[in-house]
Amino acid sequence: MKIDQTKIPQATAKRLPLYYRFLENLSASGKQRVSSTELSEAVKVDSATIRRDFSYFGALGKKGYGYNVNYLLSFFRKTLDQDELTKVILVGVGNLGTAFLHYNFSKNNNTRIVMAFDVDDDKIGKEVGGVTIHHLKDLEKVVDPEVTVAIMTVPQVAAQKIADQLVEAGIKGILNFTPARLDVPDEVRVHHIDLSVELQALVYFLKHYPG
Numbered sequence: 001m002k003i004d005q006t007k008i009p010q011a012t013a014k015r016l017p018l019y020y021r022f023l024e025n026l027s028a029s030g031k032q033r034v035s036s037t038e039l040s041e042a043v044k045v046d047s048a049t050i051r052r053d054f055s056y057f058g059a060l061g062k063k064g065y066g067y068n069v070n071y072l073l074s075f076f077r078k079t080l081d082q083d084e085l086t087k088v089i090l091v092g093v094g095n096l097g098t099a100f101l102h103y104n105f106s107k108n109n110n111t112r113i114v115m116a117f118d119v120d121d122d123k124i125g126k127e128v129g130g131v132t133i134h135h136l137k138d139l140e141k142v143v144d145p146e147v148t149v150a151i152m153t154v155p156q157v158a159a160q161k162i163a164d165q166l167v168e169a170g171i172k173g174i175l176n177f178t179p180a181r182l183d184v185p186d187e188v189r190v191h192h193i194d195l196s197v198e199l200q201a202l203v204y205f206l207k208h209y210p211g
């Protein structure tokens with residue numbers, strides 16, 4: 001079935017990897033079907049939302065049967081391009097960048113950091129987690145044109161200039177771990193991950209919605 005991706009709401013699209021990971025584990029343990037209630041408990045999304053999410057791609061659970069795990073998995077694989085390896089680059093091999101290179105999405109075998117960049121001469125040419133570190137000035141020379149996603153783990157002060165360089169080199173998506181708010185052209189997407197904001201939100205919810 002061909003799904004029009006533009007019709008899937010963003011909030012639904014964001015939950016797909018979550019569903020996918022859980023279904024993959026289910027399938028590996030030999031389970032053939034799953035109910036929305038079971039899914040709901042595992043991924044912590046309410047079952048009405050799950051049913052609505054799944055209805056966007058025509059997966060209608062049968063009463064008393066639930067969803068067919070393999071059907072869902074094959075759908076998610078296609079939709080999330082799980083069959084294709086997404087190559088990603090990382091800029092800034094410090095504390096956080098080093099940790100990411102060692103982790104390198106080992107649980108999620110369709111995303112891989114293939115190259116890292118820094119400006120510290122002591123790091124250039126070395127490998128971390130099997131990934132070679134290049135000088136950022138060589139970005140356009142060494143990066144594969146099919147790479148369109150970059151992770152930024154650099155000091156805040158350097159972030160905007162590096163974002164400009166990434167855009168210039170054809171990067172279309174930036175996962176930004178620095179506290180800097182980046183200014184990029186409309187066609188470039190930035191996802192900003194700010195741990196202190198997440199923590200503050202958690203503390204707020206604990207305080208105002210206890211239990």
Ligand SMILES: NC(=O)c1ccc[n+]([C@@H]2O[C@H](COP(=O)([O-])OP(=O)(O)OC[C@H]3O[C@@H](n4cnc5c(N)ncnc54)[C@H](O)[C@@H]3O)[C@@H](O)[C@H]2O)c1
Nearest residue numbers: 092093094095096097118119120153154155156158177178
């Ligand atoms: N360490 C954490 O736990 C953590 C958590 C959340 C967010 N952050 C944010 O992530 C970013 C990185 O943090 P960190 O602790 O890894 O910092 P770090 O100082 O350990 O590492 C920064 C790296 O970026 C490199 N760098 C500096 N200027 C550069 C440039 N122009 N081009 C390419 N590389 C450059 C440095 O050489 C260094 O290797 C910061 O913005 C920080 O606020 C860090």
